Structures are given as C-alpha cells and as structure tokens.
Amino acid sequence: MSTPILIAYDGSPDARHAIEETARLFPGASAVVLYARRPLESLAAHLEGHSALEELRDIDAKTFDASERLAAEGAERARSLGLKAQPRVASVPEEVVADTIVDVAEELDASLIVLGSRGRHGVRAVLSGSTSTRVMHSTGRPTLVIPSAPLAAARRADR
DSSP states (O other), X not given: OOOOEEEEOOSSHHHHHHHHHHHHHSTTOEEEEEEEEOOSHHHHHHTTTOTHHHHHHHHHHHHHHHHHHXXXXXXXXXXXXXXXXXXEEEEOGGGOHHXXXXXXXXXXXXXXXXXXXOOOOHHHHHHXXXXXXXXXXXXXXXXXXXEOHHHHHHHHHHO
16 A cells, blocks of 8 residues: 655645645545644643633634644545545644654655745745755655745746
C-alpha cells in the first residue's frame, strides 16, 4: 500500500491552490489534509486559578471544533478533485507549525509533503519565518511548495 501525500491546509487561497495542484499532479492519490491548530493551552497555564480559565477552555473547545471543520473542508475539496483524502487536525506545541507538519509526515510515513506558499519576504519573513522553508529544512522527505498564481505573477514582475 502506498503512503499518503500530506497536504498542509489552513483554509487560505494558497492552501486551496496547493490542493488543486496536488490533484492535478497526482490524480487519485491518497492524501491526508492536515490543519495544524494552535491551542490556547500556553495562555491557560498563565491563568491557573483565575476565573477566566473556564471561559478560555470553552473558547479552545470551540476553536477545536472549527479546526475539525476546516480540515474536513480541505479534505472534501481534495476528494472533489479526485484525491482519496482524509482530514487530520494536529495541535501545534510552542507555536511552531512547521515542526508539527514534519512530525505528522513522519508518523504517516508520507511520501510527499505539499504546502502552499504565502510568499512572505522581507521583515515579515524574518519575524514570522516561512513555514515552507522550515519544513524543507527539517525533513528528509520530498517537499513540494506550490505558490499561488498571483504570488508567482508578482514575483515575475519583481524580476
């Protein structure tokens, strides 16, 4: 049995485009559509004993539900394009999405990691980092970064 393609998905136009291109390049492939969520646990640790903690836990439960819906949306989009896709949600420790993507790829023995590119550069890239760059430098697995058409056009215009 072949190992799945792991598609990182956050609901953005770039992530939707990455699903479309994956379906075009690998028709009928098995895929896992991953939404890496940032739980509110780190903030909750600072509120231990505070009355706001219960409210925060309720908010976190609602964001988990939203995360499940987002992953399901991505998997449904992939299935509509011919991929055999399943949704997956993983919690991101320490705010490092790239590490979570790599960890899930290892767990699944993914044959390929696919990410859309937001095209951050300059100060924004330095401050927030590039998830796709970090994934590529943190895994030995093949990684495909798919820029959106507007991003690719803007980069061509900048040359």
